[in-house]
Amino acid sequence: xxxxxQILFDALSLGxxxxxxxxxxxxxxxxxxxxxxxxxxxxxxxxxxxxxxxTEAVSILLLGQLPPILLxxxxxxxxxxxxxxxxxxxxxxxxxxxxxxxMIASFALGFVIKHALLMAYSSRPKSISILPGLxxxxxxxxxxxxxxxxxxxxxxIVILLALTAFLKRTRFGLEMRAAAQxxxxxxxxxxxxxxxxxxxxxxxxxLAGAIGLVVVVQTGTADINMGLSVMLVAFIAxxxxxxxxxxxxxxxxxxxxxxxxxxxxILPLEARPFRDAFVYALVIAxxxxxxxxxxxxxxxxxxx
Numbered sequence: 001x002x003x004x005x006q007i008l009f010d011a012l013s014l015g016x017x018x019x020x021x022x023x024x025x026x027x028x029x030x031x032x033x034x035x036x037x038x039x040x041x042x043x044x045x046x047x048x049x050x051x052x053x054x055t056e057a058v059s060i061l062l063l064g065q066l067p068p069i070l071l072x073x074x075x076x077x078x079x080x081x082x083x084x085x086x087x088x089x090x091x092x093x094x095x096x097x098x099x100x101x102x103m104i105a106s107f108a109l110g111f112v113i114k115h116a117l118l119m120a121y122s123s124r125p126k127s128i129s130i131l132p133g134l135x136x137x138x139x140x141x142x143x144x145x146x147x148x149x150x151x152x153x154x155x156x157i158v159i160l161l162a163l164t165a166f167l168k169r170t171r172f173g174l175e176m177r178a179a180a181q182x183x184x185x186x187x188x189x190x191x192x193x194x195x196x197x198x199x200x201x202x203x204x205x206x207l208a209g210a211i212g213l214v215v216v217v218q219t220g221t222a223d224i225n226m227g228l229s230v231m232l233v234a235f236i237a238x239x240x241x242x243x244x245x246x247x248x249x250x251x252x253x254x255x256x257x258x259x260x261x262x263x264x265x266i267l268p269l270e271a272r273p274f275r276d277a278f279v280y281a282l283v284i285a286x287x288x289x290x291x292x293x294x295x296x297x298x299x300x301x302x303x304x
Contacts (some may be wrong), residue, residue, distance in 0.1 A: 015257025016156035021234025022249035024207035038110035040231025042208035046079040076209040083205025242293030
């Protein structure tokens, strides 16, 4: 029973990261039909911008001088501001361009952000300690679970519930849902495109900041490429869930996280280093079965 609970918490914790990443990507795709490949670099930037540039292995932290009650909103706000700035300066000017052009622009933006971080901080990972209290073990139904896992799962649930309420019960949320279903019709009915798209980028960037904070607390290391693996799996989850489906992206994120942890448990010891190959084989099988995704939305119109 204890081992089962440990596996369950591991799966939910990893799935939470993937679900938040997939949700951030799906929000942008829903309103712009854009897969923002710079999303992973938003994750790294949200953390690195609060580090003093240094070549030492252990960074001098401005981050560590902030109390937790300020640290979390500051990191999340940085992600949101960076995402909004990228929309205003880059994607807004390409809104009428071919979708492939916008995708290439997102690649280029990611390279710019990454190499700006490289110039400022070098490629050496930074060993940091943020919120060390979250590393302690807590007992849940007889299982010893890291407190960070519990906090990550609960925070993800709160974020998802809050975002669901926002999308269903507020005017801005209704406008975003309308834009995701039919952007042209939403504009004809009075929805302001700039406001809806900027809000979607703000929420997506805030989610990237939250992911960056969780990854740093988990690993104790800030790395230039820290958002790459999350971005890759989140994009896959967005496709499996059905491009444009927020619900599908979240569910697929949890499914991939669960599959990764399950493979780590059931595979023989000699096969565990190749766990990801087995997970992606399952991804291929799902896409062969349902190429449109598990929860493909009814409307998949081209961006206008």
